[in-house]
Amino acid sequence: GDSVTQMEGPVTLSEEAFLTINCTYTATGYPSLFWYVQYPGEGLQLLLKATKADDKGSNKGFEATYRKETTSFHLEKGSVQVSDSAVYFCALSDRNGNQFYFGTGTSLTVIP
Amino acid sequence: DTAVSQTPKYLVTQMGNDKSIKCEQNLGHDTMYWYKQDSKKFLKIMFSYNNKELIINETVPNRFSPKSPDKAHLNLHINSLELGDSAVYFCASSQVSGPYEQYFGPGTRLTVT
Numbered sequence: 001g002d003s004v005t006q007m008e009g010p011v012t013l014s015e016e017a018f019l020t021i022n023c024t025y026t027a028t029g030y031p032s033l034f035w036y037v038q039y040p041g042e043g044l045q046l047l048l049k050a051t052k053a054d055d056k057g058s059n060k061g062f063e064a065t066y067r068k069e070t071t072s073f074h075l076e077k078g079s080v081q082v083s084d085s086a087v088y089f090c091a092l093s094d095r096n097g098n099q100f101y102f103g104t105g106t107s108l109t110v111i112p
Numbered sequence: 113d114t115a116v117s118q119t120p121k122y123l124v125t126q127m128g129n130d131k132s133i134k135c136e137q138n139l140g141h142d143t144m145y146w147y148k149q150d151s152k153k154f155l156k157i158m159f160s161y162n163n164k165e166l167i168i169n170e171t172v173p174n175r176f177s178p179k180s181p182d183k184a185h186l187n188l189h190i191n192s193l194e195l196g197d198s199a200v201y202f203c204a205s206s207q208v209s210g211p212y213e214q215y216f217g218p219g220t221r222l223t224v225t
Contacts, residue, residue, distance in 0.1 A: 038153070043216035043218045044202070044204075044214075049213055087153050089155070093213070097143075098167075100214060104153075105153040107153070
């Protein structure tokens, strides 16, 4: 079946460092891909999305590109801030919206 | 104007009790969900409802039952609470048309003592 695999954390970075959180997926057909962010004590918020191959989702300085050839959707940010400390989830929806899968989450801590 | 709201935010109760968590969405979405998040942040889908019909029912204990009085509400009832039910429960909703992103409520932290 469909699934999402993301890198295990926790990840600790210094402020202004470059961030990459890896996400790969397994799916039949052409899924939609998402990154969600969960700040401490809050619910999940949609960070960005991509619906077809080579699409790039971006928001708040974060980017991810839908790579069909490598079945990946890695999250990147050029310069992280302390306020980016959160748990990040990669997710997949099948093309019909019948199934939605979350990765296990990656905890990010940014230190000043 | 909160999109997906849940009440209560915190719920502390004793083993054996019955409790409910309410969820409402004002996004006009067709599908609503309940998730359980454990202490390691792992998300497990419990139920989803589409137009008042249960379309996903994962292998959760039958002590848990979703109830949807209308398209905008999906409540979660839990009978005979156990220690292992302690977790954060999230409600979410999505539109039936693509790309199907889900919108989450703020969560309800349930603690069973």
